[in-house]
Amino acid sequence: MVRTRLRRKWTLPRLLIALFLLAVTAATVYPFLYMISVSLSGDVYVIKNEISLLPKGVNFRAYEVVLQDARIWTSYRNTILYVGIGAPLSLLVTAAGAYSLSKKEMAFNKTFTLMIVFTMFFNGGMIPTFLVVKSLGLVDSFWSMIVPSAISTWNLIIMRTFFLGLPKELEESGKLDGLTEIGIFARIVLPLSTASLATIGLFYAVGIWNNFYSALLYLRNDQLYPLQVVLRNIVMASQMVLNGGSNVGDNQVLDEPLKYATIIVSTVPMLLVYPFLQKYFVKGALIGSVKG
Amino acid sequence: MESARASTERTVPLTAARSRATFLKRLGRSKYLLILFLPCLVYYVLFKYLPMFGLVISFKDYNLFRGVWASNWVGLKYYRMFFESPDFLKLFRNTFLLGVYNVVFGFPMPVVLALCLNEVRQALFKRFVQTVSYVPHFISNVVVVGMVVMLLSPTTGVVAHFFKLLGWQPVNFLVQPEWFRPIYVIADIWQHAGWGSIIYLAALTAIDPQLYEAAEIDGASRWKQLWNVTIPGIMPAMVIMLLLNIGHIIDIGFEKVFLLMNPATYETADIFSTFVYRMGLTLGNYSYGTAVDLFTGVVSLIFICTANYVSRKVSDTSLW
Amino acid sequence: MRKSFTWALTAALTAAVVTGCSSKGGSTAAPSGPAPAPADKAAASPPKEHTFTFLTYSNASWPYNKDWPVWKYIKEKTGVTLNMQVPPDAQLDNALNLTVASGNMPDMLYTQSKKTADKFGQQGALVNILDYVNEMPNLKSWMTQFPTDTQNAMSADGKMYVFPNHGIGETNRMNWMYREDVFKKNGLKPPANWDELYTVLKQLKQAYPNSYPMAWRQGLQYLRNFSPAFATGSDDGSSDVYFDFDKKEWRYGPIEDNFKKLITYLNKFYKEGLIPPDFLTIDTKQWQDLMSTDRAFVTVDYISRVDFYNLPMRKQNPQYNLLFMPTPAGWPGGPQKNAYTQFLENGIMVTSTSKQIKDIMHFMDFYYSKDGLNLVSWGKQGETYSEENGKKKFIGGYATYPTCAKRPASRRTARIRGSTTIPTCRYLRPSCRTPTSKR
Structure with a gap:
């Protein structure tokens, strides 16, 4: 209680700390604000580099063009399918x-645990894994986005x-x-673990949503591309957006608003959902930190 | 201990039969657990262990159409080729430096952030900063790199814009090799520092308040308290995180480097994994790529083991 | 090379069209079934249906669209559906390597360089087209008609891994262009050499501080366009050797003194902000933005870009006038030469792992027929073109392709292209106003 009294003083170090934290927040938020502003701004202002915080000459043309692009929709659908099927699986x-x-009585428990932990420190590498995935016939298939990265050892x-950490008594009552054990797992353990399951499920969902690596390695068919690949093609490989993306003149939409709009369109769901799920994520990070 | 006992038992012939019987019984008793574990086992065998055996192609002249077994043995040809190539030193330097910079500059940031957050008493402000700073962790590398590329554009990027306001010449960051590492590291800090602070915040709340009270009674200043109570309190967490980070020095993320690099920055940006991708997968030199793969794996194993060993000696904290 | 040649040209163009225009999206048409291909009357019985997988690329200026009417027409004529994989153009090489290396190949591949075809061919990944030439009556007669073009498609060991073309590069002529209206407004005249170019750009930069008066796209590739004016040469990055026709020898550009002069100029331009600081990485879209927003006034690109800019830009700014500019010489009295960019090695390859090689051959043969040519050049009578007295004309939205009126007379060939192939492109993809661009 002594401490609280001391801390109420608004000292210089505390001021600096507050400023520092504000700077961190600004550094995080600003890029998004900037991208949103440019994507909404009129050409004249974008050309003259006049946007620094708020949009000027607000219009939605960049979004119209981006949302008319079939690739965005196809890849959105694909990504949702990958997440929807992959994460629960x-x-x-x-x-x-x-x-x-977690059951010591399982035969080979030690062997299996060792075997799994070992993969955290050593693995076959990109090419041997690619060859395995290929020989399983998964290359260029829907499942290549789900199966090869199905389990995260972490x-x-x-x-x-x-x-x-679950109390043993619960399971004994089941017995x-x-x-x-399968019954206990399905009827008793799972219902008791919904919060943790949600956490891990969310980690998987985010992982699949953001997965670019698997798509780069295993996918060639653009009908299977997830959002991240299309995003990369548009933003970094300069593959233009359809329907007017390459126009000049009246219907012209500049490069930067288009690209920013593409980024925003593909990131917004995550940003919108995130605040509601934050506590689960944090929980997950904390379970992980408990040394076990 | 258990395994030691088991092996002594096995040396005694009489008990061998008995132990086999108990073993079978144990197997039978845990069959449902084993069934539950089966999918997991299949996954690890297929996607983690089978590739390890696939490493054998680095000693062969692997031909896709002939398969692993029919390809000719070539011994260490590809390893020799790799060690003797000018790429080797460059890749090693790039991978190592990028990883080291990432640890040196990336590791302290979450700690600092957590310590600062810990000083904040206005709960709402604290929650707000936390929530915001976690967000980038969930944004994909593609988006992050896309943003970096756009914001750093010397003609249209906002950074060039600020440079102009300050009267500086715009810099074309993305094609200058000397800028690659700073950009990568800063982007990485931006992405993960907030999230990384969670662990330290948790460790901070676990510190016994009585320690602070005792320190205060002893007349220790806030600064002294920080060094004598707070830091030691989160030390185990720091060591673990540092170890994990060091373990990943060689095994640095492929995605972000791959997305951020371009031929103009290969000189500093090209690392083992991007090289493997280019050499092995895009150019079809599977054996060569795999040799580099195996080399990377071994080096990174050595790294983590050494880090762990040193830490156990020095601080009593270790991963295993 | 004139009228009697049209048919042949067309035949050649077919391939060109197939590769050039359709490649963007892909496609083409094919005869399928036994051998109904050549004649116009072949359509009697509906063709057998086939689906071929095809790895090609999506051009930044006309991204692949599966709704282009051409796919429908091709399907009608040949029964073939093309199942496309379309990486962005800059990644075609990568995608090809990955695909071939993985052994998981589609039926057909598209390449922008014959080197690639020969490499994969010799590895056994591709079909030697000559083995099937008896299945392809149209190609066979085309080959006797164009021995040189046939030769150009052959590999050193006498095989053919890529379908030959004739004239696909015609749309790829390039020239200097400048904003005539902006020059006039500032009392400037087109520079005759690079010294004058420097002065002009400098003045433009003063008048428009926000601009980078000269801009081009795709970085170092364009050294090829600049170097002839310095009496040296450069290719587009794949190799820098060039043939010196005066001395009758191969030379390597980048080590020549004249090349250094060029680089010195560019360095000066770069330092003084006369070219964009990111000129190395500027892509098509960014360049288009610069050109259309008064941030760049001098450029080098495909000739049809004058119309690409002028037509739409004049709607909002009637003054906007992008004109061809005589090539500035490297030094006063130096050569005013442009690069010869109208030869392209683009082509379609057939993979050895395909299960439908013969069907693909029949399909491809269709494009060496008059009928096939007509289809990919003009589209469908009544829908995309009409015919009066043997003269074809585009109709509807397909008719707006640039008249070539402003082009110098010496650009005769370009005109021919203008009235045949380019519209084809336009027809293939209604939003397109440019000819094939490489990469």
Whole structure:
């Protein structure tokens, strides 16, 4: 309590700290504000570099062009499918595996744990993995975005740590009711772990949403491209947006607003959903930090 | 300990049969657990261990159409080729320096951020800063690099714009090799510093308040408290994070480097993994690429083991 | 090379068209079925349906669109549906390497360089087209008609891994251009040499401080366009050797003194902000933005870019006038030469792993027929063009392709192109106003 009294003083160090934190916040927020502003601004202002914080000559033409682009929609749909199918699948496999690993009585428990932890420090590398994925016939298929990266060892270990912390009594009551381990897992453990499952599920979802690597390595068919690839093609490989992206004159939309609009369109869902899910993410990071 | 006992038992013939019996029993008893574990096992075997055996192609002249077994053995040809090529030193330097800079500059930032946040008493302000600073962690590398590329454009980027206001010449950051590492590291800090602070914040709340009270009674200043109570309190977390970071020095993320680099910056930007991608996958030199893969894997294993060893000796904290 | 030649030209163009225009999106048409290809009457029975996978690229200026009517017409004529993989143009080489290296190849591949075709061909990834030439009556007669072009498509070991073309590069003529209206307003006249160019750009920069008076796209590639005026040469980055026709020998540009003069100028331009600081990485879209927003006034590009800019820009600024500019000589009295850019090695390759090689050959043969040529050059009678007294004319939105009125007489060939192939492009992709551009 002594401390609180002392800290109420508005000292110079505390002022500096507050300023520093404000600077951090500004550095995080500003790029987004800037991108949104440019994407909404009129050409004249963009050309003269007059946008620094707020949009000028507000219009939505860049967004009209971007949203008319079929590639954006196709890839959006693909990404949603990858996330929608991949995340639950990963979650299920991870939870089941982690549960088994949390049971000391499972045969080979030690071997399996070692085997899994080892992959965190050493792996076959890009090309051997590519060849395996290829020989499984996954290259250029829907599943190449889901299966080769289905389990994150980190998440698996977090889950296992969590399951280790569950009270044994719960499961024993299940055993008395004549449930097998699978039954206990499905009927007792899973319902009790919804918060952790949500956390890990979200990590998987974000991972798949942001996954560019798998698409780069395994996908050639543009009908399967996830959002990240299309985004990269438009923003960095200068593949223009359809329907007017390459016009000059009356219908011209400048390069920067177009690219910024593309970035915003593909990032907004994440930014909108994030504040509501933040507590789960934080929780996940904390489970991970508990040494287990 | 257990395994030691098991092996002694096995040396005694009589008990061997018994242990096999108990083993089978154990297997039978845990069959449902094993079933639950099966998908996981299949995944690890297929996508983690099979590729390790695939590393064998680095000792062969792998031909895609002939397959692994029919390809000819060439021994260390590709390793020799790699070590003797001018790329080797360049790649090693680039990978190493990028990783080291990333740790040196990237590691302290979350700690500082957490310490600062810890001083803030206005809960609302604290929550706001936290929420905002976590966001970039969830933004994809593609978006981050896209933003970097756009914002740094010397003609239209906002950075060039500010340079002009200050009367400086705009710099074409993205094609200048000497700027690659700073840009990469800054982008990485921007992305992950906020998120990285979570762990330290948690460690900070776990410090016993009585320690502070005791320090105060001893007349320690805030600054002294910081050094004598706070820092030691989060030291284990710091060591673990540092170890993990060091472990990733060689194994630095492929995506962001790949997206951020261009032929003009290969000189400083090209790292092992991007080289493997280019050599191996885009040019089809599978064996050569795999040799580099294996080399990278071994070096990074050495790194993490050494880091762990040193840390255990020095600070009693280790990953295993 | 004139009228009697039209047919042949067209035949050649077909390939050109196939590669040039359709490549953007892809496609082409094909005869399928036994051998109904050549004649106009072939359409009697509906062609058998095939689907071929095809790796080509999407051009930045006319991104691939599966709704282009050409796909429909091709399907009608040949029964072929092309299943496209379209990486951005800058990534075609990468995509080709990846695809071939992975062994997972589509039926057809598109390349922008014959070197690639020969490399993959000799690795066994591609079909030797000559092995199937008996399946392709149209190609066969085309080959006797154009022995040189046929030769150009052959590899050193006498095989052919890429379909030959004739004249695909015709739309790729390039020239200097300048904003006549801006020059006039500031009392400037087109520079005759690079010294004058420097002075002019300097004055423009003073008048428009926000501008980079000279701009081009895609970086060092354009050294090729500048170097002839310095009596030296450069290719577009793949190799810098050039043939000196006066001395009858191969020379390597970048080590020549004259080349250094060029670079010295560019360095000066760069330092003084006369060219954009990111000139190395400026892409098509960024360059278009500069040119259309009064931030660049002198450029070098494909000739049809005059119309690409003038037509739409005049709607908002009637003064806007981009004109061809005589090539500035490297030094007073020096050569005023442009690069010869109208030869392209682009072409379609067939992969050895394809299960439909013969069908593809029939399909491709169609483009060496009059009918196929007509289809990809003009489209469909009544929908994209009309015919009166044997003269074809584009109709509807397909008719607005630039008249070539302002072009110098020496650009005769370009005119021919203007009335045949370019409209083709336009027809293939209604939003396009430019001819094929490389990369």
